[in-house]
Amino acid sequence: MKNKTGIVILAAGNSSRLGQPKQLLVYKDTTLLKNTIAAASLVPDTTIVVVTGSNHELIEKEIHLTQVKIVFNPDWPSGMGTSISKGLTELLSLEPNSQSCIFTVCDQPYISSEVFENLGNHYIETKKGIVASAYSGTLGTPVLFDKKYFKELAELKGQEGAKKIINSFLEDVVSILFEKGEIDIDTIEDYNNLIS
Secondary structure (H helix, E strand, O other): OOOOEEEEEEEOOOOOOOOOOHHHOEEOOEEHHHHHHHHHHOOOOEEEEEEEEOEHHHHHHHOOOOOEEEEEOOOHHHOHHHHHHHHHHHHHHHOOOOOEEEEEEOOOOOOOHHHHHHHHHHHHHHOOOEEEEEEOOEEEEEEEEEHHHHHHHHOOOOOOOHHHHHHHOHHHEEEEEOHHHHOOOOOHHHHHHHHO
């Protein structure tokens, strides 16, 4: 049986510190969000779900792509947990046999299909239930969860993120190095540093 996996791209935030939708910032002749979608699209046998929230009409206009399913999270203001839950629910309605799911954000410009494939390969090799990216002394996104954690993920609320589950099950976590994972875009300074 194929190891069916999903990639859920969390793109619902309102970029409050940036003052404009970071999902649509221009990067490498595309946008940060399309850059993430392009990397995910190179991973074989994957169902891709993009969770939108703030500015969703604007963002959905940008990504009229057949290879991704867009789902709007009306509860986005209450926090990342609701987007994780919404994205996973959507993935399972499209692909009920998903064995695992990768959650990723749209403001890590150095994301690549290799990072996603590395997570999947480590999952198969180590048989661990959680494969997280490691950078600057922390574990974070992109992160892969085995289906045994889908219930916990679906129950996340408000500001709770995937880290809550990573920290609760550390004995079942393996990490892969994603050195440039620490670079994300929260402020205009971050963006200017990226493009300079």
